[in-house]
Every structure is written in structure tokens, then in C-alpha cells.
Amino acid sequence: MMKSKASTPKEYLDTLPDDRKAAMKELRRQIVKHLPKGFKEGITYGMLGYYVPHSIYPAGYHVNPQHMLPFMNLGSQKNFIVLHHLGLYADKKLLEWFTQEYAKAAPAKLDMGKGCVRFKKMDQIPFAIIGKLAGKMTVKEWIARYEKNLQQRKK
Numbered sequence: 001m002m003k004s005k006a007s008t009p010k011e012y013l014d015t016l017p018d019d020r021k022a023a024m025k026e027l028r029r030q031i032v033k034h035l036p037k038g039f040k041e042g043i044t045y046g047m048l049g050y051y052v053p054h055s056i057y058p059a060g061y062h063v064n065p066q067h068m069l070p071f072m073n074l075g076s077q078k079n080f081i082v083l084h085h086l087g088l089y090a091d092k093k094l095l096e097w098f099t100q101e102y103a104k105a106a107p108a109k110l111d112m113g114k115g116c117v118r119f120k121k122m123d124q125i126p127f128a129i130i131g132k133l134a135g136k137m138t139v140k141e142w143i144a145r146y147e148k149n150l151q152q153r154k155k
Contacts, residue, residue: 003045003046003047004043004046004047004075005046006043007043008042008043009028009041009042009043009048012043012047012048013025013028013048016076017076019122020076020081020122022122023081023119023122023125024048024074024076024081026125026127027074027081027083027125027127027130028048028074030127030128030130030131030134031050031072031074031130031131031134033131034131034132034134034135035050035072035134035135036135036137036138036139037138037139038052038056038138038139038140039051039052039071039139040052040053040068044067044068044070044073045070045073045075046075047073047074047075047082047084048073048074048075049070049072049073049074050070050071050072050073050074050134051068051069051070051071052068052069052071052139052142052143053068054068056139056143057069057139057143062150069142069143069146070084070086071085071086071087071137071142072084072085072086072087072134077118079120080111080118080119080120081118081119081122081125082116082117082118082119083116083117083119083130084115084116085115085116085117085133085134086115086142086146087136087137087142087145088114088115088117088133089114089115090145090146090149091137091145094133094136094137097136098129098133099112101126101129101132102126102129105126105128105129106124106125106126106129107124108120108121108124
């Protein structure tokens with residue numbers, strides 16, 4: 001996994017290879033445009049990160065409470081752009097919606113892990129679907145889903 005040492009989203013985008021910049025900028029634009037109020041953008045895990053700040057969710061991320069609660073990350077890896085969306089991992093209905101909409105909108109087959117989507121061809125990214133995905137879950141809904149899943153894991 002390639003991690004950037006950038007400290008701001010602008011710095012992150014400026015350091016990308018030329019063949020990735022336009023796609024990454026458009027993905028970021030779509031995410032920021034649709035992301036519900038309350039989520040914040042920054043650099044987390046060496047990528048563009050979208051998270052719930054401690055001011056809204058003081059408990060933070062259970063793996064490391066000093067980290068804010070992650071929601072989405074967008075990064076440029078060696079062979080692809082990766083989108084991590086924890087809601088896809090935590091919400092089966094959201095995952096179903098996404099896979100159906102992706103199939104309708106994208107010319108290429110969905111390349112996906114549990115919560116990550118890989119884009120290998122920059123000209124085949126369904127930007128509008130990614131924007132819609134970013135707006136599908138509010139901060140309140142994400143916290144509720146996160147806490148429910150966390151409780152289920154503890155049983």
C-alpha cells in the first residue's frame with residue numbers, strides 16, 4: 001500500500017502522477033459535493049480521508065480511540081485508485097444498491113474487496129455513482145451502524 005506523506009488534500013493531489021490527477025480530483029469533487037454535513041476531510045492512513053471528527057463522536061475509532069471515526073478513504077496505489085467506504089462493509093442494503101448502480105453505470109466489471117473498490121482504468125470510473133454513494137449515509141446513520149456492528153462483533 002502506498003502511503004503519502006502529504007498533510008493536506010491539496011498537497012496529496014499535487015503529488016500524484018499526472019495520469020491519476022484528473023480522476024482523483026473528480027472523485028474528490030464528487031465526494032465533497034455529496035458528503036453529508038458533519039463529515040470532515042483530511043489526510044488519514046496516508047490517503048484522502050472522510051471521517052467523523054471527535055467533536056461529534058468523542059469515542060473515536062475503536063481500534064485506536066485517538067483516531068477519528070473513519071468513513072471513506074480515497075487513495076492512489078501503484079496500479080489503481082482505491083476507494084474504501086466502510087459503509088459498504090457495514091450495510092448490506094447499501095452494498096446491494098452500489099453493486100446494482102455500478103453495473104448500470106460502469107463499462108468495466110466491479111473490482112471490489114469487502115469495503116474497497118479498485119479503479120484500474122481512469123476513463124471507466126463512474127464518478128456520479130461515487131458521488132451518490134458518498135451522500136447515502138449521514139453522520140448520525142454512520143455512527144448508529146458502526147456502533148451496532150461493533151456490538152455484534154463483541155457478542
